Amino acid sequence: MEVRTSANDRALTVTLRGELDHHAARETVTALERALDAALPRKLILDFGGVTFMDSSGIAVVMRAFRRMTALGGSLELCNVPPQAGRVFDAAGIFSRIPTGRT
């Protein structure tokens, strides 16, 4: 899993690339938390465009980021969610809680 971050103003964009499963979750969480600690953003955007596979381990990663942003008084947005990951988020009812760029 490749995790790239770019911060502007008070928004942090984290771009994920690869397969987000249990095997990759730990390093993804570590990289994400490090970036959040450094930027303390008002808004976190998770870009899923490069995620070729995701299962429930990815849901836990997103929920963790969501709780963290809520604690910071900020917000979380998902963007470029591919169909496979979208079906997993749908099954977990995630989209009712976290906005996406998806229409």
Added chain:
Amino acid sequence: MKVRPNNYIAVEFMSRSANEGFARTAVAAFAAQLDPTLDELGDIRTAVSEAVTNAIVHAYPDSLGKISLRASVFDGNVLEIVVRDWGRGIENVEKAREPLYTTGGEDRSGMGFTIMESFMDSLCVRSRLGKGTVVTMKRRIAQRAGRK
């Protein structure tokens, strides 16, 4: 009476997380003979990943153990996937299958069984405490017009 499959594969692997990708790729490659759509293939990969991850994370929490994976094709384009472990087992299967139920803390979301259930046509979980767990899932792959 036991119905014989038209084809099957069986693999056995150690409960290392690096094998999660191997397991779903192996089943996806085997399932290709049923000519699934990309969405169907995605559902199958996801369901396999959930079952195998459960065996790695929950069946053998502080040790390494054996996991077996079997994928079979039956008449009517039905794919059956069986994931078996010899780990700690599940005390209350009905409860474990409820959405959001987890013993895994904040690394887990408690959605694995819910995802397997919604992505596959059927899910059967048999478990005995201290003996292990067998997860059996089935999915019929639609035969589409214009395909051979």
